[in-house]
Amino acid sequence: MENFLENLRSTSKPNTPTVVISKLIMMAIPIAEVVIGSMYLESCPVQKFIPIYLVVKGTFTVSLTLLSCLPCTQAPEDGSQTTLSSVWRSVSYIVFLFLFCWFIAGNVWIYANYGPNYDNPAAADYCHKTLYLFAFWVTTLFYIMFGVSFCSACCRGCCVAMKMSDDTSPRAQS
Known part of the structure; x- marks a missing residue:
């Protein structure tokens, strides 16, 4: 178990181009949320908060992603915490909590109105x-x-547990 934890701690960090490209890809959907929500801001009388939900969620996600790229938000290599990185961590937790609550509200607004009228703009x-x-x-x-990630994590955990039990079994030690 200790070897496994040491391996997790010693994994190398991805290089800068990889991080930049992955963040740009991750920002595609939030940017599209802002654009589509803004374009159709007054186009959903069945639930006026759906476009607002998209704009706010997209804006906060893009802002959080961009701010996380700033060097002052990164923890130092030695594992210590600077005042700025501690403040950033606290702010990001608050924003994540807000986004989680906002996501739940968006679920209610979207799924409660499943199958709205797409044909008559004058209809309620x-x-x-x-x-x-x-x-x-x-x-x-x-x-x-989320489901795919959860299943993947469970499979990975099972594989690690099986490997750990093989490493500690009596036949592996002989």
Whole structure:
């Protein structure tokens, strides 16, 4: 078990281009949320908060991602904490908590109005098709990604546990 933990601690950090490219890819959906939410801000009478949800979620996510790139937000290599990195960590936790609560609210707004009227803009249950389906599928995609990540983590944990038990079994020691 100690060897496993030491290996986890000693893994190398990805190089700068890898980090930049991955953050740019991760920002594609939040930027699209801001754009689509802004374009259709007044186009969902069935639930006026759906476009607002997209704009706020996208804006906070992009801001958090960009701010995390600043050198002053990084912890020093020696593992100590500077005042600025401690403040950044506290602020990011608060923003993550807000985004979690905002995500739950967005789920209620989106899923409670599943299958709105896409055809009659004058109807009370109307929501622009592009806006609603984008919000629906971005939210659903999060659940799919969470499920895949959870299953992957469980499989990885099982593999590590089996390897650990093989390393400590009597036949492995002889």
